[in-house]
Amino acid sequence: MVSRAKETPSQTAGPFVHIGLAPGVAGLAPSPPELGQVIAGRQALGERIRVEGRVLDGAGAPVTDVLIEIWQANAAGRYNHPEDDRELEVEPGFTGFGRVVPDFATGVFSFETIKPGPVPGPDGRSQAPHLNLWLVARGINLGLNTRMYFGDEEAANATDPVLGLIDSDTRRQSLVAERGGSAPVYCFDIHLQGASETVFLDI
Amino acid sequence: MAHPLNTPSVGLGEFQARDHAWHPAPLTPGYKTSITRSRGQPLLSLPQTLSEITGPTFGHSDIGPLDDDLILNYGHGGEPVGERIIVHGRVTDGNGRPVAGALIEVWQANAGGRYRHVKDTYLAAIDPNFGGCGRCLTGADGSYAFRTIKPGAYPWPNAANSWRPAHVHFSLFGTAFCQRLITQMYFEGDPLIARCAIVQTVPDPEGMARLTAPLDMAAAKPFDALAYRFDIVLRGRRSTIFENRLEGN
Numbered sequence: 001m002v003s004r005a006k007e008t009p010s011q012t013a014g015p016f017v018h019i020g021l022a023p024g025v026a027g028l029a030p031s032p033p034e035l036g037q038v039i040a041g042r043q044a045l046g047e048r049i050r051v052e053g054r055v056l057d058g059a060g061a062p063v064t065d066v067l068i069e070i071w072q073a074n075a076a077g078r079y080n081h082p083e084d085d086r087e088l089e090v091e092p093g094f095t096g097f098g099r100v101v102p103d104f105a106t107g108v109f110s111f112e113t114i115k116p117g118p119v120p121g122p123d124g125r126s127q128a129p130h131l132n133l134w135l136v137a138r139g140i141n142l143g144l145n146t147r148m149y150f151g152d153e154e155a156a157n158a159t160d161p162v163l164g165l166i167d168s169d170t171r172r173q174s175l176v177a178e179r180g181g182s183a184p185v186y187c188f189d190i191h192l193q194g195a196s197e198t199v200f201l202d203i
Numbered sequence: 204m205a206h207p208l209n210t211p212s213v214g215l216g217e218f219q220a221r222d223h224a225w226h227p228a229p230l231t232p233g234y235k236t237s238i239t240r241s242r243g244q245p246l247l248s249l250p251q252t253l254s255e256i257t258g259p260t261f262g263h264s265d266i267g268p269l270d271d272d273l274i275l276n277y278g279h280g281g282e283p284v285g286e287r288i289i290v291h292g293r294v295t296d297g298n299g300r301p302v303a304g305a306l307i308e309v310w311q312a313n314a315g316g317r318y319r320h321v322k323d324t325y326l327a328a329i330d331p332n333f334g335g336c337g338r339c340l341t342g343a344d345g346s347y348a349f350r351t352i353k354p355g356a357y358p359w360p361n362a363a364n365s366w367r368p369a370h371v372h373f374s375l376f377g378t379a380f381c382q383r384l385i386t387q388m389y390f391e392g393d394p395l396i397a398r399c400a401i402v403q404t405v406p407d408p409e410g411m412a413r414l415t416a417p418l419d420m421a422a423a424k425p426f427d428a429l430a431y432r433f434d435i436v437l438r439g440r441r442s443t444i445f446e447n448r449l450e451g452n
Contacts, residue, residue, distance in 0.1 A: 004219065004297050008435045009410040010226045011387040012234075012401060013372065016320045020310030020372055023336050027321040028277075035265060058239040065322070071258055071380045081257035083216070083378075097259035104322070122250045132254050134383055139236030141227035141404050143385060147254075162249055171244075192240050202221065202246035203255040203381045 010143065013136035015065045018101060022067060025101050036100075039070060039113040041093025046075025046114035049184045051148065051177065054107045055135065058193030062107020066137040070098035070111065072130075077117030115150065115184075121161045128156035128163070130175075135190065145201040148188050151178040166199055174198045217251040218381050218438045219297050227404035234400045235361055251381065258380035261306040261340065270338040273311075273351035277319075277334030284330055285314025285352030287428040290371060290388070290416065293345040297439030301345030305437070308374040309337045309349060316357030316367075325357055350428065353390065361400050368395035368402070377437045388433045391417045 018026035024034050040046070055063040073079050073096065078088035080096040094114075102109035113131075121127040131148040149157055157163055157176065166172040174196065177186035190198045229241035249255065269276040274283060290309075294302040312318045312335065315327035319335050333352065341347045354369045370387045377383075389396050396402055396415060405411045422430035 004439070005295065005299055005436045006222065006225055006410070006413075007297065007438055008384065008386055008413055009405045009407075010384060011372075011404070011414065013374075013385045014387075015322060016310065016318045017372070017385075019318060019320055019334075019336050020308045020374055023334070026319070026336075028319060028334050028336060033265065035261070036259075058241075058243075061239075063240065069383070071254075073254075079253055079257040081260065081378075084253050084257055095259065119253055121252050127252060127254070130254070132380055134380065136385055137240065139234070139238075139240035141229060141231060141234070141237060141241075142223075143383060144242065145381075162247075165247060165249070193243050197242060197244050199244070200242050200246050202223070202248040203251065 010141060012138060012141055013067065013143075015138040017065070017067050017136060022099055022101050036069065036098050038093070039072065039095060039098035039111065040074070041095075043091055043093040044074065044114050045091055046116075047184065048112065049115050049186060050110060050112050051131070051186045051188055052108060052110040053177075053188040053190065054102065054109065055137070055190045055192065057139075060194075062102070063137050063192065064102055064104050064107045066102060066109075066135055068100045068109065069134040070100065070113070071132040071134075072096050072113065073116040073119045075114055075117050077119045077129075079119070118156060125159070125161050126156070128153050128160035130160075140192075144192075145203050146190065146198055147175050147201065148186070149176045150186065151176050162201075171197075171199050215251065215253070215256055216440045216442065217256060218379060219441055221438060225407060225410055227406065231400075231404040234404055237404070255381040256379045258378060258382070259376060260304065260378060261376065262304070263340065265306070266338045266340065271349050273309075273333070273335065273337045273349060276337065278332045281332045283313060283333035283352050285333075285355075287350070288353050289348060289350055289422060289424070289428050289430040290433060291346070291348035291419075291422060291430060292416075292432050292434040294341045294347065294375065294435045294437060295345050296377070296437050300439065301341070301343070302377050302437055303341055303343045303345060305341040305345070306376045307339050307341065307347055309351075309371050311335050311351065311354040311371045312357055314352050314355050316355030327355065327357065356393075356395055365400065366395050366398070368393045368399050373433075373435065375435060375437060382437045384437060386435075387414060388431075389415045390431060391415055
């Protein structure tokens with residue numbers, strides 16, 4: 001029996017998180033290289049997409065000092081990580097990791113990536129394609145985990161084991177981004193609080 | 204029928220559940236910004252999958268040679284004003300094992316309590332030789348160290364006369380996205396710690412104490428820099444069979 005040590009308690013990232021995690025945005029000359037700027041480089045396979053949205057507080061105001069991290073599989077559904085050792089390629093230039101901050105004035109964020117493939121889930125089931133997201137900001141005491149699913153993956157979403165845990169259809173839809181535009185754009189607003197509150201995950 | 208590509212060859216090394224009663228609650232009205240930014244619904248608990256037990260990993264090619272030295276990494280011909288200090292410690296997991304190769308990113312105000320950020324308008328002076336941003340990777344034994352200057356306290360708009368104790372922000376990656384953590388380190392003996400609404404979001408006094416780095420005279424460099432020790436614990440695996448799996452990668 002091992003003794004368990006308690007995790008170091010979380011504290012808010014505060015309003016100046018960019019200095020540490022996105023120094024170029026803070027107005028510092030970024031020390032090379034700034035991490036998380038490219039999720040899927042030119043050699044990455046799969047459909048090129050853009051995701052845009054806003055994070056909104058309980059008063060409906062955009063959270064302009066939020067920082068979002070993205071972690072995703074590639075188009076084949078493989079994570080760029082040594083513990084995903086299935087016989088699937090990770091192509092050069094695919095990191096699967098991104099960091100994004102919104103425009104300080106409007107709160108609109110946007111990032112480019114490729115659409116991930118389905119990944120394995122519990123009990124041999126498959127999970128619908130999704131992006132794993134983690135949000136920190138002033139006023140958020142512990143980073144929030146959520147997922148973004150793709151509105152044009154209706155069949156896969158219908159059998160996804162995580163979406164299937166959510167009873168309310170309205171709440172389930174909070175994790176699904178609608179596709180629009182000819183160059184595909186997925187619109188994904190995250191609501192921290194209120195009637196449209198996004199489902200946040202205990203992972 | 205199970206897909207042949209459904210699980211990694213070695214199985215999943217799930218992590219211990221996060222103890223939410225130990226971390227700050229989402230809504231902590233003494234910290235006013237949490238009022239409109241806290242979730243109202245319970246979290247949805249998931250069985251962990253590859254999405255949760257993998258995460259970005261980093262290596263020495265991701266960081267620069269002066270990233271762990273905030274005294275030198277922004278210099279424009281001089282060194283920053285302030286008390287020279289070393290901040291060091293170990294990153295271990297919930298099972299007491301070292302977390303090797305963990306990326307730590309830090310950021311802080313300068314000695315006067317001013318951040319080098321386009322949105323900080325505090326009247327204390329910018330220091331032309333201090334950026335306030337650093338990074339490093341933990342060694343095989345989980346150890347890390349930064350050299351910096353001690354940040355100053357500063358006022359913030361919470362109550363009428365709210366001041367943040369001197370602190371360094373820490374961001375940590377383990378090997379899994381579910382281990383991601385951001386916290387703040389405070390300095391032993393600072394009378395503002397007990398008065399701070401953000402420190403007080405931590406529900407347990409023992410948890411608050413874990414965020415206060417003691418002065419570490421054994422690690423101080425005589426005639427050069429004092430030292431503070433800040434040890435950090437990330438979530439560990441449920442089964443120790445999976446511990447240290449990433450060694451050698």
